[in-house]
Amino acid sequence: MATPPPGSSAGSGQQGAHRGAPHPSPRHPRLDPLADRYAARTHGMKSSEIRALFSVVSRPEVVSLAGGMPAVTALPLDAVGSMIGDLVSGMGAQTLQYGSGQGDPRLRERICDVMALEGITDASPSEVVVTVGSQQALDLVTRVFVDPGDVILAEAPSYVGALGVFQSAQARVRHVAMDDDGLIPEALEEALIECRANGDRVKFLYTVPNFHNPAGVTLTEPRRQAIVALAEKYDLLVIEDNPYGLLGFEHEPMRALRARNSERVIYLGSFSKTFSPGLRVGWVLAPLAVREKLVLATEAQVLCPPSLTQYAVARYLDTQPWREQIKLFTELYRERRDACLESLSALMPAGTTWTRPDGGFYVWLKLPHGLDAKLMQPRAVNALVAYVPGIGFYADGSGQEYMRLSYCYPEPDQIREGVRRLARVIEAELDLHSTFDAVDTGSFRAVRPGPETTGSGTIVGPANSNAYEGGR
Structure with missing residues (x-):
């Protein structure tokens, strides 16, 4: 059996990961008698910075600027409830049964209609694989392409859920710098040249181009062109993760990377932000050869995506004014974004900076010099405000001076109060x-x-x- 890849969590002292080697005695047998049996890929697994906050943010007295939870109460819940009830009573034999590993054909047709809003007009339903949210889509793509020790290029910072998938695959993440205009093409080319010189196998670039999670920035049009050109030049595969693309405040949806190149770009989408996260319906748009492998991986993992939720999304797109509902969401999130930015401008101490998103859910805040968002977090929770420390968005644990603020869920007055509490915590830290x-x-x-x-x-x-x- 091959030795663990460089940079993986399975380093020296893990004989149990090698066939034929003796298993070491568990370090804490009374706590976990199976400690010596785990696969090498589990070493170093940890809960995300976001999940660790769940018990805190559920307390009603805490203003949560942490989790990116959509405002589902803005949906016409009575109409959605009746629609789902009608599905079960009228089509129970189909909606409660196993389905196709690739997903419901009607839903795949409607997904192509949704992607057309971002310029993807050449997509075929046969190229779409329905997934349990775009998180499963990312996991499937990583399973299909990545071997232990491979390099994945990803923005700095990157979506915490993606970093967890890459860690589980025992990949090595090489971060690429970004700024207020998104991923920097020159930094991407530098990373590609450096990896090639080191003999690293770069499997793909992972990017969130629209209203980035966590940075809140959007990749500009010239940079989109430059990144697609670099993908051609360096034979680079791009994974475009785009759950927020339709939630822009200032302009129409930008043309997707996938709309510019159908062979170099695999597109991940989700209905979690534009309809319901609880239904867990996402998708992958990929070339046919890749699609076949994704379907096989899906069948090995979950057999098929849930039929009821697929039928529910398809019926919603068929019968409800979903485009108008997205506009309602964007106006609601715009109001909350404005409350967040106005409060930050009025209350934050000197030396604090932040991004100014024109869509999506997030503001990325940089603390004054010397402050550490992770060390400050307990005092913030004690002051009844929650955020996500920046270290969770870097594979190397850097980003101590950053935090992610989410404005999508609280009401505007709650956001203002949360920012006020946070500003007082930061001021106290500066005084200390x-x-x-x-x-x-x-x-x-x-x-x-x-x-x-x-x-x-x-x-x-x-x-x-x-x-x-x-x-x-």
Whole structure:
């Protein structure tokens, strides 16, 4: 059996991952008697920064600027409820039965209608694979293309759910810089050249071009052209993850990357943001050869996507004014975006910066120099406001100075109150840092452990120690 790939979590000391080698005794047998039996791919698995907050954000007194939960109460719930009831009573033999591994044909036709709004007019229903949300779509694509040790290029920061999939596949993520105009083409080309020089196998670029999660920025038209040109030049596959593309506040939907190149781009879509996340219906648009492998992977994983939810989405698209509903969503999210940005401008202390999204759900905030969003999080929760620390959006655990704020779920007044509470927490952190920076501690000061230290927590070191800076 091959040795674990460089950079994977299965390093030295994991003999249990190799065929024929003796299994080491479990480190904590009373806690987990199966600890020596897990696959190498499970090593290093951890809960996402978002899921870890669920128990906190469910408390009614906490203003959650954390989870990206759509405002489903804006749907015509009575009409949707009646529609689903009619499906079961009138078509129960179909909606409650097994279905095709590729997905319901009628739904795949309507998915092509939805993608046409972003310029994808050449898609065939035969190229569409229905999935359990776009999260399963991303997992399937990764299963089909990625071997342990392969390199995946991804924006810095990147969607936390994608990083979890890539980690499970034992891939190595190479981040590519982005700015207010999205992924930087020059940085992408530099990464491709560097990977080629190192002999790395780059399997694909993963990108969220519209209203990025978590950064909130949108890839500009010139950069879209440049990235597709680089894909041609370097024989690069692009995975375009686009759950937010129809939720723009300032302009019509931008032309998708997939609309520019049908062979180099695989498109992932979802109804979670434009209809209902609870139905868990997404899709992949891929060339026919790839589609066949995706269907086989689906059948091995879940047999088929749920029939009832597929029929529900198809019936919704057939009978409800879904385009008008998307416009209603965008106006609602625009109002909440404005409440968030106005409050940030009015309340945040100097040195705090943030992105200004023109669609989607998220603002990406950078703290004043020296502050750490993860270390500050318990004090924020104590002040009854929640956010997602930036470290969850980087494969290497960097991003301590960032946080993601989501404005999609709270009412505007709640958003304003949440930003007010957050601003007070940041100000208190700045005061604390200012106080300790002003204290003469002689030849010693508190520093965070760096690479040359061991253990965890704050330690005491020489005043001129670079451990804090090096540990960042």
